[in-house]
Every structure is written in C-alpha cells, then in structure tokens.
Amino acid sequence: MSDALFNALAAAHHSGDDLTFxxxxxxxxxxxxxxxxTWSRVPPELREQMKADPAQLQRSGQLxxxxxxxxxxxxxRQPMDHMRGATGPSPVVRFENTVHEARQRAENGEHEECRSLLLDAIGELEGNAGAEAILAQGHVELAMADAxxxxxxxxxDHLHTARDLEQRAGHVYHLTSASLLDAFTVALRRDPETIAVRDTIAHAQMLSDIGQFAESNAELARLARSDHYLGKVYGLTGLNHFRLGDLAxxxxxxxxxxxxCERAGDRAGVTIYTTNxxxxxRTS
Known part of the structure; x- marks a missing residue:
C-alpha cells in the first residue's frame, strides 16, 4: 500500500493534479x-542513486x-513537526493563517493591508526547501491584491514568479496562475494610461542613453502623478541626477x-537600485 500511495501522490504532484493530490x-x-x-524515508538503494542526481533528490524533497x-x-501535525524538529505552529500553518487574514482584509476593502500581510507571509516562508508550490499560491494571492x-x-510580475515556482515544484501547468496571467496581460496591453506611461519611460530611457539627462528627467517628471512603474521612474531619475553631478x-x-520596489515586492529592482x-x- 505504501509504495502505491507514494507513487500516486508523486504522479498527481508532478502532473499538477491538485485535486487528486x-x-x-x-x-x-x-x-x-x-x-x-518510516514511510517518508528514502530507501538505501534509491539514496545512492539520488546522490548522483541532485535534481531527483530535490524533487523527492519537494514532494x-x-x-x-x-x-x-x-x-x-506529526509529519511537519518531524521535519522541522520543533514544536509550535509550522511555517505552512503560519503562512495559511496570514493568507486567510489577508483575504479578510481584502473583503473589507483594506487592500494595502492585505498586500502587506501577503508580502510578510511570503518572506517568512521563502528559503524552506520544498515550499515552492505553497509560495506560488502566495504570489497568485499577491497578484490579485496588486490588481x-x-x-x-x-x-x-508576481504571476510570472508563481509560474516559475510551480514549474520548479513539478507543476507543468496550473490553471489559476496561467489564466490570470493571460487576463492581466491582455488588460495591461489595452490600458491607455499604462501604454502612455510605458511609452514615456521608453522615450526617457532613450534620452538618457544618448546623454540628454536633463531632458530625460523632464520626460519622467510628467509621470509624477502616475502609480505605474514608479520604481523605474524614480530609479532612472536618480541615475540621471547622478550623471548630472547632483548627488543629493x-x-x-x-x-x-x-x-x-520593496513595496511592490520587486526583488530584482531592490537589488539594482540598492547597488546604485x-x-x-561611495562617490559622495
């Protein structure tokens, strides 16, 4: 029974069949x-094979x-407590509790608070081996909060992160993230304000690239009241000021x-602008 059950769970996990799992x-x-x-322990003969195939070992750990x-x-609670070697609420339970609270905040119209809770929940669970599928759920929730x-x-951006996490967890296709990604992408392409902001940033970037830093900032100043791409707007404005010698x-x-970028959960942006x-x- 144990081998058949484990194989059935593995098949459901790797095919993305969440209902069966x-x-x-x-x-x-x-x-x-x-x-x-005893059931979750890798047999000795498989353990030797996995040492030669780290990817297989990772997939087994995720499952x-x-x-x-x-x-x-x-x-x-016993399985998670055994894996953690600790007592008290597990990271997964804390994550689910926080997500539940975030959903309640959203229902009450407290969307910024909802978003903040979700960012905290994701930050706490990141780094836990095998948590990719659960983290993907968090990024889908965060995408809906942003929307x-x-x-x-x-x-x-968060839906792309969710898709990456799902694929790392062995899910080739997940209906929720895929359908939302399609819908949001279409909506973004059709949004006149977003199109105008993207065009302005692209023009400002072109001006900066050819050394017209003041002119680039004049373009970016037109976006001061926009809520779109603010990390990029502020970052490019700062870079232009740096090249103009205005360090303050x-x-x-x-x-x-x-x-x-920290507010938006854009870790790549945080890294880039922190380096800048x-x-x-150092120059000041």
Missing amino acids: TRLCEENAQWIAANWV VFRIAAELDLIGY RLGDLPSAI AAHDYTSRAVAE LRAIE
Whole structure:
C-alpha cells in the first residue's frame, strides 16, 4: 500500500493534479501520519542513486514537504513537526493563517493591508526547501491584491514568479496562475494610461542613453502623478541626477526607487537600485 500511495501522490504532484493530490492526502492522512517516519524515508538503494542526481533528490524533497504541508493543513501535525524538529505552529500553518487574514482584509476593502500581510507571509516562508508550490499560491494571492490596487504590471510580475515556482515544484501547468496571467496581460496591453506611461519611460530611457539627462528627467517628471512603474521612474531619475553631478537628488530618487520596489515586492529592482545607491554613497 505504501509504495502505491507514494507513487500516486508523486504522479498527481508532478502532473499538477491538485485535486487528486489533496484527495489522496485527506483519504490516507491518518495512515500517513502514523507511519510517517518510516514511510517518508528514502530507501538505501534509491539514496545512492539520488546522490548522483541532485535534481531527483530535490524533487523527492519537494514532494515529501508538500505531503507534510497538506497534512499539516488538515490537522495532522506529526509529519511537519518531524521535519522541522520543533514544536509550535509550522511555517505552512503560519503562512495559511496570514493568507486567510489577508483575504479578510481584502473583503473589507483594506487592500494595502492585505498586500502587506501577503508580502510578510511570503518572506517568512521563502528559503524552506520544498515550499515552492505553497509560495506560488502566495504570489497568485499577491497578484490579485496588486490588481485590486490597479497595479497590473506588478500583478503580472508576481504571476510570472508563481509560474516559475510551480514549474520548479513539478507543476507543468496550473490553471489559476496561467489564466490570470493571460487576463492581466491582455488588460495591461489595452490600458491607455499604462501604454502612455510605458511609452514615456521608453522615450526617457532613450534620452538618457544618448546623454540628454536633463531632458530625460523632464520626460519622467510628467509621470509624477502616475502609480505605474514608479520604481523605474524614480530609479532612472536618480541615475540621471547622478550623471548630472547632483548627488543629493540622485540619492533621494534612488532611495525612493528602492522603497517603491520593496513595496511592490520587486526583488530584482531592490537589488539594482540598492547597488546604485551604494555607488552614489561611495562617490559622495
């Protein structure tokens, strides 16, 4: 029974069949929890094979973590406690509790608070081996929060992150993230304000690239009241000021770019503009 069950769970996990995966966990939860220590252990003959194939070892770890997380959510704590070697609420339970609170905030119209809670939940769970599928869920929730706030570019970024996490977790296709990504991308292409902002930033970038830094900033100043792509707007404005020799303004705008990217959960932007900020500080 144990091998057949594990193989069935593995097949559902790798094919992205979440309904079957959840059903199998629920139907067999008591047996899995009672036999977890021996059942989840990799047989010695497979362990040697996995040493030569790190990708297989990672996939196995992701599957075992996901089974433990699924059981954790329906009240069977032993598997997750065994994996963590600790007591108290597991990272997955804390994540789900925070997501639940975020959804309630959204229902009450508190969309910024919802978004902040989701960012905290994702930040706490990141780094847990095998948590990719659950983190993907968090980024889908965050994308919907961004969409409610009218920030479609950020929503699309989070959906791309969700898709990457799903693929790393072995899910080739996930209906929710894929359908939302298609819908938001189409909406963004049709949004006149977003199109105008993108065109203005592109023109400002071109001016900066050819050394017309003041003219580039004049273009960017037109976007001061826009809520779209603010990290990029502040970052390019700061870079132009740096090239013009105005280090105080460069520091101010680049700091704003870092803060905006942190607010938006844009880790690539945070890295880029933090590096720029350090370069400005070294020059000052």
